[in-house]
Amino acid sequence: MATLATVAAAAGVSRQTVSNALNSPELLRPDTLERVQRAIERLGYTPNRAARNLRTRTSHLVGLRLEPAVEGSASGLMDRFLHSLVESTREAGLHVLLFTPEDVNNPLDGYDALLRSAAVDAFVVTDTYRGNPQAAWLEARQVPFVAFGRPWEDPQACFPWVDVDGRAGVRLAVDHLADKGHERIAWVGWQKSSYIGEDRRNGWLDRMHERELPTTRLSARGEDTIEFGRRAAHALLEGEHPTAFVCVSDTVAMGVLQALVDLGRRAAADDVAVVGFDDSLAAQVTGLTSVRQPLEEIAVQIVRLLEDRLAMRTSDEQNIILTPELRVRDTS
Amino acid sequence: MATLATVAAAAGVSRQTVSNALNSPELLRPDTLERVQRAIERLGYTPNRAARNLRTRTSHLVGLRLEPAVEGSASGLMDRFLHSLVESTREAGLHVLLFTPEDVNNPLDGYDALLRSAAVDAFVVTDTYRGNPQAAWLEARQVPFVAFGRPWEDPQACFPWVDVDGRAGVRLAVDHLADKGHERIAWVGWQKSSYIGEDRRNGWLDRMHERELPTTRLSARGEDTIEFGRRAAHALLEGEHPTAFVCVSDTVAMGVLQALVDLGRRAAADDVAVVGFDDSLAAQVTGLTSVRQPLEEIAVQIVRLLEDRLAMRTSDEQNIILTPELRVRDTS
DNA sequence: GTGAAAGCGCTAACAA
DNA sequence: TTGTTAGCGCTTTCAC
Numbered sequence: 001m002a003t004l005a006t007v008a009a010a011a012g013v014s015r016q017t018v019s020n021a022l023n024s025p026e027l028l029r030p031d032t033l034e035r036v037q038r039a040i041e042r043l044g045y046t047p048n049r050a051a052r053n054l055r056t057r058t059s060h061l062v063g064l065r066l067e068p069a070v071e072g073s074a075s076g077l078m079d080r081f082l083h084s085l086v087e088s089t090r091e092a093g094l095h096v097l098l099f100t101p102e103d104v105n106n107p108l109d110g111y112d113a114l115l116r117s118a119a120v121d122a123f124v125v126t127d128t129y130r131g132n133p134q135a136a137w138l139e140a141r142q143v144p145f146v147a148f149g150r151p152w153e154d155p156q157a158c159f160p161w162v163d164v165d166g167r168a169g170v171r172l173a174v175d176h177l178a179d180k181g182h183e184r185i186a187w188v189g190w191q192k193s194s195y196i197g198e199d200r201r202n203g204w205l206d207r208m209h210e211r212e213l214p215t216t217r218l219s220a221r222g223e224d225t226i227e228f229g230r231r232a233a234h235a236l237l238e239g240e241h242p243t244a245f246v247c248v249s250d251t252v253a254m255g256v257l258q259a260l261v262d263l264g265r266r267a268a269a270d271d272v273a274v275v276g277f278d279d280s281l282a283a284q285v286t287g288l289t290s291v292r293q294p295l296e297e298i299a300v301q302i303v304r305l306l307e308d309r310l311a312m313r314t315s316d317e318q319n320i321i322l323t324p325e326l327r328v329r330d331t332s
Numbered sequence: 333m334a335t336l337a338t339v340a341a342a343a344g345v346s347r348q349t350v351s352n353a354l355n356s357p358e359l360l361r362p363d364t365l366e367r368v369q370r371a372i373e374r375l376g377y378t379p380n381r382a383a384r385n386l387r388t389r390t391s392h393l394v395g396l397r398l399e400p401a402v403e404g405s406a407s408g409l410m411d412r413f414l415h416s417l418v419e420s421t422r423e424a425g426l427h428v429l430l431f432t433p434e435d436v437n438n439p440l441d442g443y444d445a446l447l448r449s450a451a452v453d454a455f456v457v458t459d460t461y462r463g464n465p466q467a468a469w470l471e472a473r474q475v476p477f478v479a480f481g482r483p484w485e486d487p488q489a490c491f492p493w494v495d496v497d498g499r500a501g502v503r504l505a506v507d508h509l510a511d512k513g514h515e516r517i518a519w520v521g522w523q524k525s526s527y528i529g530e531d532r533r534n535g536w537l538d539r540m541h542e543r544e545l546p547t548t549r550l551s552a553r554g555e556d557t558i559e560f561g562r563r564a565a566h567a568l569l570e571g572e573h574p575t576a577f578v579c580v581s582d583t584v585a586m587g588v589l590q591a592l593v594d595l596g597r598r599a600a601a602d603d604v605a606v607v608g609f610d611d612s613l614a615a616q617v618t619g620l621t622s623v624r625q626p627l628e629e630i631a632v633q634i635v636r637l638l639e640d641r642l643a644m645r646t647s648d649e650q651n652i653i654l655t656p657e658l659r660v661r662d663t664s
Numbered sequence: 665g666t667g668a669a670a671g672c673g674c675t676a677a678c679a680a
Numbered sequence: 681t682t683g684t685t686a687g688c689g690c691t692t693t694c695a696c
Contacts (some may be wrong), residue, residue: 001450003689014667019691029665046448050391051689053382054672061429066418069411074617079401079411086398086430095451097393098418098428116378118333119427226617254617282614285406285558285586335673346683351675361681383673386688 002045011039061097063120067127074250074282084299092303107133135159144309146302152195160305160318162298169291169324170203173275177244178211186242187219188232188252200248229255250276250283273332287330294322334377343371393429395452399459406582406614416631424635439465476641478634484527492637492650494630501623501656502535505607509576510543518574519551520564520584532580561587582608582615605664619662626654
């Protein structure tokens, strides 16, 4: 395997000159540079990562803790997000290193070991929906990181994060349905304890009030399960006869769709309309209209903030909220 | 940050002794070992990865090239697989490093750079459905790797791989349906050019013949899209009136389900039964019976083979075929 | 603009 | 059983 020394010998220069050709090419005289570059090319030389890491005390690796996917939940956002993130990190000269905790219930598990062994330079923190002790922990240790998800329980918390404006997403959904003439638009959401759930629900409330549409007894709250969506839809349909449903998630929306099948009705623009949230594969495949998170853009912004942080630049705006878009399909 | 030297000084031993305490504890006298371990504990010492990597010429990193997820396709297996893989690698003291190619159409892109920079020790190759030039390329360079997916186009190819017995999976589906009394069981599959598609289809053929059930004009082939599934189901229902469909994928199965809705019929055990393949989130969420790939076990076996390979052990059996199971739900 | 020297933190080989 | 020496491949510093 070629090393700096090999290349230097081949090009008839010293090792440092080769190193400079790679890291500060502007220091070399053009002809020397080209001679070195040809030698590098010819020998297929690539700098050894371990040596470079040891010397520079960086790894160009970003850690990401993979949380267990929930079976039976429609979303599966991680796949799309991961791909975008790996793509963005590549363009920034970084790589993504995955890890899982030994103890899933300990939100800090796994971070410490990677950090102490200097295996990663930074983290991307994604599991912020349950609160983010990781963020506080990392912040306290001055570890560079960017969160996907904002610190709901502590809005004052000062660290870089990127999040989606769920509220705006649901507003889009309500507008879409109201524009189609729907007036009795129901909300099927998560429990009050969920910050994200309440944020999305507020989008529904906002717009319904702005458009002077009724909301009384048109809202249901429960778990993120199909079964809950189904039960909620049955109850709502029996009571206030909504003509449309906006759901906090695709999973819940799938339950609503099932309820309509139970009743021999169709989820469609001309009967009962249904809108989900996440634009999961299940939504794409069943023709469910859904709010789509801009995961690609989120990844780009996360990496941008990460680069700022790694370069010790303080970004002017280190909290970014992106607006989702509505993917209209058969069910609305 | 604590180093070997720090710990050695704290414990009153030499650096090498600390190193041995970590890597060959059996060499130390119990009391020395304990003294060193206490110092390690007290100082919160973890060996520096870069230094260790440089010295041992290993990184304990496994590269995985992330292929773009196909929008509109139901499967989304990668999420589940990745999680299992990361879990298994953790237990083996390895980590997963993700990368994407700059040029998606070049199946080799990305491997070379990681290899030459000694950034990874090995690869897990997953995109074998299009043939596997990567495998040949890696094999030629004696790079340790294990493939998820067998070398269909070159069964003689000699490298470690783990795959799922799609044929057996479909046999399970046919058995299940035939046991329920179905006789006219249709196949909706991929084009003849797909090895995986043909393998699965053979499972259908096998069992149908063994049970002396008809197959003539009960088979359709096409792309992996919902639209194809829908069209195929319409055509088959008009012609040979099948009472059940076995599909090569959940995506296609979703199309079949839509066709049934079009015709005002129900996908259910007592009307037209439908079985998919992959046990995607879409299947879980729509109640589609589906063949589930044992991704967790696949990951375990891949890591086992990887460890063998990295330890230069030649495994007795380096090709492993695992049998999927049937997840029975509402549609059958 | 180029080269020589030093050392990042670790482990393999050997000496004590 | 423990310690000493050397060096993995690179970059940083400083002299030329």
